[in-house]
Amino acid sequence: MKQGVATVADAWRPTSELEHRLQETVRAGDQESYFRLIAESELVVPVPPDLVDGVLAGDAQPSWPTQEEDGRVHVLVYTSASAMRACLGPSYQHFMTVRFGDIAETWPDARWWLAIDAPGKGGAALPIEARLPSWFVRQVAEGDGRPPQVGRAAAPWEELRDQHRDLPRERPEFQPANDVERELLRAAANNDHDLFLQTLAATEVLLPVPGDTDYTLRPGRPGFPWQTREVDGSTVVPVFTSPERLTEASGNVEYIKLPFTVVLRYWPNHDWLLAINSGSPAGGTVLAQQLPGLATWADQRAAQRMTEGFEPQNDVEQRLFDVARRGDTDAFFKLLLGAQVLVAADADTPWGIVPxxxxxxxxxxxVHGRTSIQLFTSLKWMNEAIGSSRFIMPSLLELVTAWPDPSWTLVLNPGTPIDASMPGDQVRTLSGPATPPSASTPPPPEAPAVPVAP
Structure with a gap:
C-alpha cells in the first residue's frame, strides 16, 4: 500500500460470523480450521452484470464466474455479498448462494482452481482470501481440511542418534537422479504443494514388492502385496522416483514400475499414509484422508491428457467417446448396456461362466477409496490399469442384473476419456432398451469439451 493512501482492504471488516472466524484462523496460521469452516459454509457465487437481465428473464443460465491468474483458471466465490462487492466492485449486485459441498459435487473442470474472496481487476484483496486446486476442493468437502505435507519431518533424537552411528561424518550433497526429482526438490524447497503433486501425477514411480511376487500382479487386483512400514505409529507405503532413492531408503529390494496415478487409484487402506522418496529432500508424505480426492483429481488429469489423441479400440469405444464429449450420461449407459465388457478373472475361472x-x-x-468392481471395454485399458490378466466377457446388462452388493461401486475404464462410475445402489436401476453396438450416433460437436466421467 502506498503511504497515505487507503484502500478498501484497509477498511474491510468481517460482516458475518463466518468471516470473523476465518479472520481468526488466518491470524493464527491455522489453515486446517480455515478449510473446515469453508467446508460447512454457504458461499456467494457472483452473477456478472452483463448476464443479469438474461438470467432474470430466463433466457440464460448462470455459469461459473472465472478469472485467470498466473496461467490458471479460477472459479470465483465469496464469503458474503459485501466481500464480493469489495473485491469485484459495486456493479456486482446479483449472486447465488451455494453450499461448498455442492460446489465440489458439480465442479466443472479438474484443471480449474477455486478462489475464495479473490480480487477482480482493480478490486481489493481481502485478508481471508484463499485458492484451492480442484482435488483439494473435493477433499475439504469430504471433511478433511489438512493441506498436504512436503518435505521430511524432523526425526526424534533417538532416530537421529541411531542413524549417526551408521553414517559417515560428512554426507554427500543430494543429487537428483532425474528431472522429476529436480522438480520435486524445487517444490519441497519452496513449499509448493501444487507443483509437488502435479509433478508426481505425470510420472511413474517404483513400488517395492517381495522378491517372490508374481510380476503380472498389479495394484487393482485382489491379493496385491503392498509393502508397508511402521513410522511413528502410522502405517506407511513407500514409493520412489528412481532406483537411487529406493536403494538409499530400502537397499536392494525388488520393485515394479507403474504410473503414480495407478498407486493413488488403488490405494488399499483408508488409514495408511503415502511416503514419496522417504528420507530424501525430494520427498514428502500424503495423509491417508487426502488420498481419495487426490486419486480422483489425478485420474481426471490423466483422462484429459489422453483426450486429444485418444484412440478407441473398437466401435463401442468410439461411440462412448462421442457421447462422453457431449456429456450425455443417459446415452453413455444405454449404449454400454448393449455391449460386452471385460472382467478380470482367476486363471481357473470357467470361460462360459455368467454373472x-x-x-x-x-x-x-x-478404487478411489470405494469398494468397486472394475469393468473394461477393451484389453488395452484393462492391461494399462491392472496388468495382464485372464478375463471373461459378459454383457453389462447381465452384470447389472446380477449385481450382488449395493455397497460396491461400478467402475469403467478408470483414468481414460471413457471412464465412468456408478454407486452400487443405482446399478440395478439401469434399464431400458440397450443400444446395439452397431447403431449410429450423431457426429461429435466441432469443438468438443473435455469429457467428464458420467
Missing part, C-alpha cells in the same frame, strides 16, 4: 452363477468371479478392489 448369475454362484462362482462368478466378483473380485471387489478399492
Amino acid at each position: 448369475g452363477d454362484p462362482d462368478f468371479p466378483w473380485r471387489p478392489v478399492p
Whole structure:
C-alpha cells in the first residue's frame, strides 16, 4: 500500500460470523480450521452484470464466474455479498448462494482452481482470501481440511542418534537422479504443494514388492502385496522416483514400475499414509484422508491428457467417446448396456461362466477409496490399469442384473476419456432398451469439451 493512501482492504471488516472466524484462523496460521469452516459454509457465487437481465428473464443460465491468474483458471466465490462487492466492485449486485459441498459435487473442470474472496481487476484483496486446486476442493468437502505435507519431518533424537552411528561424518550433497526429482526438490524447497503433486501425477514411480511376487500382479487386483512400514505409529507405503532413492531408503529390494496415478487409484487402506522418496529432500508424505480426492483429481488429469489423441479400440469405444464429449450420461449407459465388457478373472475361472452363477468371479478392489468392481471395454485399458490378466466377457446388462452388493461401486475404464462410475445402489436401476453396438450416433460437436466421467 502506498503511504497515505487507503484502500478498501484497509477498511474491510468481517460482516458475518463466518468471516470473523476465518479472520481468526488466518491470524493464527491455522489453515486446517480455515478449510473446515469453508467446508460447512454457504458461499456467494457472483452473477456478472452483463448476464443479469438474461438470467432474470430466463433466457440464460448462470455459469461459473472465472478469472485467470498466473496461467490458471479460477472459479470465483465469496464469503458474503459485501466481500464480493469489495473485491469485484459495486456493479456486482446479483449472486447465488451455494453450499461448498455442492460446489465440489458439480465442479466443472479438474484443471480449474477455486478462489475464495479473490480480487477482480482493480478490486481489493481481502485478508481471508484463499485458492484451492480442484482435488483439494473435493477433499475439504469430504471433511478433511489438512493441506498436504512436503518435505521430511524432523526425526526424534533417538532416530537421529541411531542413524549417526551408521553414517559417515560428512554426507554427500543430494543429487537428483532425474528431472522429476529436480522438480520435486524445487517444490519441497519452496513449499509448493501444487507443483509437488502435479509433478508426481505425470510420472511413474517404483513400488517395492517381495522378491517372490508374481510380476503380472498389479495394484487393482485382489491379493496385491503392498509393502508397508511402521513410522511413528502410522502405517506407511513407500514409493520412489528412481532406483537411487529406493536403494538409499530400502537397499536392494525388488520393485515394479507403474504410473503414480495407478498407486493413488488403488490405494488399499483408508488409514495408511503415502511416503514419496522417504528420507530424501525430494520427498514428502500424503495423509491417508487426502488420498481419495487426490486419486480422483489425478485420474481426471490423466483422462484429459489422453483426450486429444485418444484412440478407441473398437466401435463401442468410439461411440462412448462421442457421447462422453457431449456429456450425455443417459446415452453413455444405454449404449454400454448393449455391449460386452471385460472382467478380470482367476486363471481357473470357467470361460462360459455368467454373472448369475454362484462362482462368478466378483473380485471387489478399492478404487478411489470405494469398494468397486472394475469393468473394461477393451484389453488395452484393462492391461494399462491392472496388468495382464485372464478375463471373461459378459454383457453389462447381465452384470447389472446380477449385481450382488449395493455397497460396491461400478467402475469403467478408470483414468481414460471413457471412464465412468456408478454407486452400487443405482446399478440395478439401469434399464431400458440397450443400444446395439452397431447403431449410429450423431457426429461429435466441432469443438468438443473435455469429457467428464458420467
